Amino acid sequence: MAGLAAVFGSGAMTNSIPEIENNDVLFVIGSNTTETHPIIGIRMKKAVRKGAKLIVADPRKINLVRFADSWMQQKPGTDVVLLNAMMHVLLKNNLIDRVFILIRTEGFESFKEGLEKYTPEYAEKITGVPKQDIIKAALLYGNAERPAIYYTMGITQHSHGTDNVYAIANLALMTGNLGMESTGVNPLRGQNNVQGSTDMGCIPDQYPGYQKVNLSAIKSKFEKAWGVKLSNKVGLTAMEMMGAAIEGKMKAMYIMGENPVLSDPDMNHTLKALNKLDFLVVQDLFLTETAELADVVLPAASFAEKDGTFTNTERRIQRVRKALNPPGEAKEDSVIIRELSEKLGYPMKYNFIEEVFQEIGSLWQAVAGVTYGRIDKWGVQWPCPTLDHPGTPYLFKGGFPRGKAAFTVVEYKPSKELPDEEYPFVLSTGRHLFLYHTGTMIRKGDALSKVLPEAYVELSPDDANQLGVSNSQKVRVSSRRGSIEVKIQVSKRVGKGMVFIPFHYKEAAANMLTNTALDPIAKIPELKVCAVKIEKI
Template sequence: MINVTIDGKAVEVEEGTTILQAAEKVGVKIPTLCYIKELDPEASCRMCMVEIEGMPKLVTACSFPCADGNVIYTKSDRVIEARRGVLDLMLSNHPQKCFSCVKNGECKFQDLCYEYGIKETTLPGEMIEKPIDDTNPFFTFNPNLCILCHRCVNTCQKITGRGAIGTSQRGFRSVISTPFGTDWYDSNCESCGNCVQACPTGALVMKRREHYRPWEVKKVLTTCPHCATGCRYYLVVKDNKIVDVEAAEGASNRGLVCVKGRSGSFDFVHSGDRVKYPLIKNKETGKFERATWDEALDLVASKFMEIKKKYGSNALAGFACSRSPNEDIYMMQKLVRCCFGTNNVDNCARVCHSASVAGLAMTLGSGAMTNTIYDITHDVDVIMLVGSNPEEAHPVVGMQIRQAVQKGTKLIVVDPRDIDLAKHADIHLKLRPGTNVAFANGIMNVIISEGLVDKKFVEERTEGYEKLAEICKDYTPEKVAEICHLNADDIRKAALMYAKAEKAPIIYCLGVTEHSTGTEGVMSMSNIAMMVGKLGKEGCGVNPLRGQNNVQGACDMGALPTDFPGYQKIKTEGVVEKFEKAWNTQLSHEVGMTATEVFPAAIEGKVKGLYIYGEDPIVTDPDTHHVIKALTSLDFFVMNELFITETAQYADVILPGVSYAEKEGTFSNTERRVQRVRKAVELEGEMRLDTDIFIDLMNRMGYPQPHLTSAEIMDEIASLTPSFTGISHARLDALDEEEIKKSIQWPCPEKDHPGTPIMHVGKFTRGLGWFYPAEYIPSQEQPDDDYPIILMTGRILYHYTTRAMTGRTPGLMQIAGHSFIEMNTKDAEKLGVKNGDKVKVSSRRGEIQSTARVSDKVSPGESWMPFHFPDGNANWLTNAALDKYARIPEYKVCAIKIEKA
């Protein structure tokens, strides 16, 4: 430690601390323009110059380290004059049009000129007018207002890791530019807007800034409604309308957001096609007609109770919405259990990550991500990324992985496609779709044969090792290479790289889970980590990136046919009785049907009534014909929705709820982090809080449910769910007030418990970790002469699931508005298909048309499609074959044929 004095204030700091950091410690403010806290200082703007007693020259506080005994002055006459000179130079090449600039009142350069009394430059010269680039749908770049602080460049290159912009030319002609000076729209920019938020002037501005000024708005801190990264941001509200988004310093996003979060998270809230009144379908005309709330709720309650009386409780089912808050989901599953009298309740995790819930629960005792996003993307030696494309599906996690790779972390990508991260990988195992278990067993074969098993960890903390080790003997790298279409040496290199690293997390996503052997795939990830003792430690673990914003919370809240809230099993002695006592009613003791079992049961006539809250299975579930047949087989079908979606069109009643921006609550992100959602606007219409809709229905169906606020519902959750005991709205609000980065990860078993960042420290939740003896089983549908190509499905950066939200943002539709199918070059040549051609794609279940994207991104005999687009939804083709444990569909492998249209 060393001692320095800054403006008369003594401070003790660690050796190596910069003057700027030391000044912050004692509350001395030093102005900066180019400085970004997370990065090594650039020291290019020179605004932070300070004077050190005894030194002839001024130094930059952001980069200059303190020395013991330094006496530092940050506001001496010499310092003030130097800063004035810096601002004068910048202003000499900066148009003084502050009044008309959209950043007026929120421009750091303007603020500093005002503070230091610089009204005009003393160095007038020839200003070179540079062309404005407004080709990006969301923001404009005006180089004439740029002060070359490089905050945008450093943000793009070193924080988001995209590298879409740099500095070109020299002197007064220097300009921030895309590679080769292409238009911003045609560059590799992701439109995330993080560079815009970093800009201290009006050089980079969101186009929507034209419609408001900073003094006209309020900011509401909330959580993003898209993927499960759980990014924190502020909704910027003017006159009861959301006009912008600003990233906040959340624990999972660290001040970053993606294009969907910044630009695709509020247009849908104010969309003109919102359902604003209860609708009842006229059976004669087939059209929806406006109804009163009493008419709609009376009809729904009476019809469901009529079905229950006539056919029994198990003839009813309900699906919860994984994009809605925890409190909504809790009340939905309570309605199904207390009023329908059945455990036929589920959520969309069933078709994406139920394999993670089931698999990790069986092997480790808890079906959730073991570590934090920050922990597995910062200061780690190796990342093994399996069946995950986070740059598109979880973009802010992808940004943090790119950061890690830039800083020296080694990357192993295990994916059938050449995803962008594969370009930066040390090893890319481009395996055949559906062969994850064989790959994992091959990795463990090498670990065992090379003597890299953590024997102490295995002996003290696990069981079942011997049986798995015996199985793995047969999975030599050569055999696995043949199954997976890989190089045996690459398998060896990947195994050694992962096993020998001190800190090496496994990160996986739907490429592991969405298979008929998805649960075995998940347990195989767990097997690998346990074998080398990489669980319960920093920078390690098994980490599923959950899909939707609250799909983790939907499972946590008991929207599962097997579990009550907090994964309290129906079949565990005393659990049902516990909830019967708390809810003061009799409950079913039978495990319910999963969502993927409800649809065939509806076709068979076993399920007669269905209540879906905010899901769109016609778009998201496999074999669309099958889903439509199930919905049309029902006697009565109700939806809570914001829009008349493709699924809602088949409903008998639509009950209009409200969006995340119109309610209070919490989301649980992929790392088990429980974060607040806050009401920002209140719209015209008769839409109601979804929790109030459920409560009114419960009372109409004979269950006396008191009306509760969202905070009161969370208190009830905490009273019944051991992992949530210490969580409340009041506590989360207090943490946000104190520091936005602070939040709580369950399990949080006491009211003063800090939460649990890393699971399974010292002991697994189930006691001993279990090595599941997984054998490779091929996917249920293989290519043949009639359907010779494997189809995989997934997400793209610019849209989320059904596009119900992102599809209502014009800029996103401009960038990506149509279906496509990725084909291999050799397959395209055989079929006479060229890039951009229209093609007909068919499977045993249906056919669609799409546009060919021809490249070597996928291997010969393989193809890939997104499922977002109605002009070619891949789920008309996909196979509803189910995993034996989690009943998850096999989205990632089905057989198709492609023909030129």
């Protein structure tokens, strides 16, 4: 999100889900949409049925490829080259929007020069995608009237993830494909309320509503509202906190509803960090792997046991309603936080949960017009500054929050760890349709988990032959950081030289293997590319 925010001044999906079916070209890159966002996948298929062209760029032959007019199987980690080559083609064919570039963007000239060397021929060498496919995809996108780009972690979980996002933004900017209905750049958020928790300021440099903690005017606004002195020092990101814990600078942590032991890269690193803490509080539904390391574990209520709101990937604020009582003495997270706060001498007085939302609206204009009454049946998409504002289905209609959007010169940087003789395969990790994250919610023994009871590694038939392994055979997959034992699934979904492991299984945790190399700006770990070897057991 940091990437998009830097370019446009706001980092969210620019369009909304119902607009998908009116796209005439959909460019899906680094998103296995039908598995990670199945309902958005349904809308995409609907668009295709209505006549839209679908371009898919993915190292795996994902299900969406069946519906695609063009599929580019780029090597993992080479997205920048692919995108730059597409832009090179657009430039050569003059399929750019000069008026848009002139009026609404800056930095085009230097960006244009930067594209010179990214010819389709050069890209074919690096990405492995035939040049005619790149040209075809570029022309499809360039000639479209209402094209939109969709991406997820396949773009961002790289040590150069922000560069990937810049490249996508460049593509949309040079063709003027922004600020209109069904036309834009759409990062699909992976979790029910990841948009909301970012909006709410659960990030180290921003208060709710993307207001910087180190700007004194903003700080004093929040100091006034909360009645306390606040710190203007930008905090640490999740990965930096783990590092600080290992160095002994971080002494205590409070973790609410997260399971970093399984979800963060390099499990041993995370375990070491959390074990080094003097005091760890974990608040969760279950005794997760992270909770097992805690000094105090607090039982929390699930989504069905509380009132409140979630904000989905298209910025739509929707009502969550209490349907059940929490089990035993478990309490809603909001109640736990408030009671704890009171113990620490700062009572947070709210009569009902909507008062919290009203307070948010008083501090962040974009949601000031949202009330529980308004979103009783249908959610509203922020920005929605006043009670009579209808909400905003697509962004940047009149311009960008930062004024002119900036082109960024993006150069190809190879992933931090590439295959070599010792570790010859590229490992990518991801989600599976039936499973979700670290398995805290879909648990062993649940009906859903029975569909896919065991971890697997996808391996291409060629590589399987060469290694002399067959379906369901157990192998050891190792990287420089660890190794796991897992069953082979021979599959044409992955290309030669690539393997894929879903990251949900704790008995074969893919994140034992992954690399903690971080993107320098977004601080996101490189979960999509690392080098591994496969050995028979």
